[in-house]
Amino acid sequence: MNNHRNDNRSTATTTSKVVHFVRHAEGTHNLNEAESKLPTHFDATLTPKGIHQCNQLALQTRHLEVDAVLVSPLTRCLETSRLSFPHLYDNGNISDDNEPNQNSNQNVVPFIAHEEWRETVNYLCDCRRPTQVLQESYPRVNFDRLAHEDDPIWSHYENTYGSYTDHMSMRESGDADYLYQRVHSAWKALLSRPERHVALVGHSAFFMHMFTPLYEELEGVVQYEDDDVKDLMTAGRFDNCELRSVLVDIPK
Helix, strand or coil: CEECCCCCCCCCCCCEEEEEEEECCCEHHHCCHHHCCCHHHCCCCECHHHHHHHHHHHHHHCCCCCCEEEECCCHHHHHHHHHHCHHHHCCCCECCCCCECCCCCCCCCCEEECHHHCCCCCCHHHCCCCHHHHHHHCCCEECCCCCCCCCHHHHHHHHHHCCCCCCCCCCHHHCHHHHHHHHHHHHHHHHCCCCCEEEEEECHHHHHHHHCCCCHHHCCCCCCCCHHHHHHHCCCCCCCCCEEEEEEECCC
């Protein structure tokens, strides 16, 4: 992973990608940590401040070269992607059958939901809505990579720990082996994309587990070839709606 200036000059090659990592804007669960675990924050949505943050970021993203937008299927990320890249989201006209009308614009940038890039699944704010509901709310997003109608990761941990009322502590964040597998799957999903300039809208905790890992199992998943970008990506957790751009080498 190397340094990349945050401007509109193309530096990606056939062996690298420019990746614009974006954390979702402020969600309702971010307002009060003590209340963030409550069922009222199920698949947390954006606050008015979060919407404003997206509108401000949109002023910056219009100058970025972006060939595809990868996004967590949690509502706060889907909404952040829609509002932070409005020139790309709105550029794909929707036909009567809710499919992007490719004939209207040959340069439609795809928005693709990836289960692999969602937040660590601990509380109900990290549980996603059914795929069909998400498709109806965000018709410009491709949800084909979601293999299950209902949330498979939340179901996995419910089977392990029980329901929300039975287990109100961490779930996936305490499971280093599962995180290791998901982090590797996330990078594989990203690096296998054909596009060379990618925006990725995700979550601070999941980013933290790969950029400044707490578990030794995840150390070395990301290797830094540039001290500046190492300082950038390990400076601390992403703020709400923060963007960090880097050049990522594609392993041979």
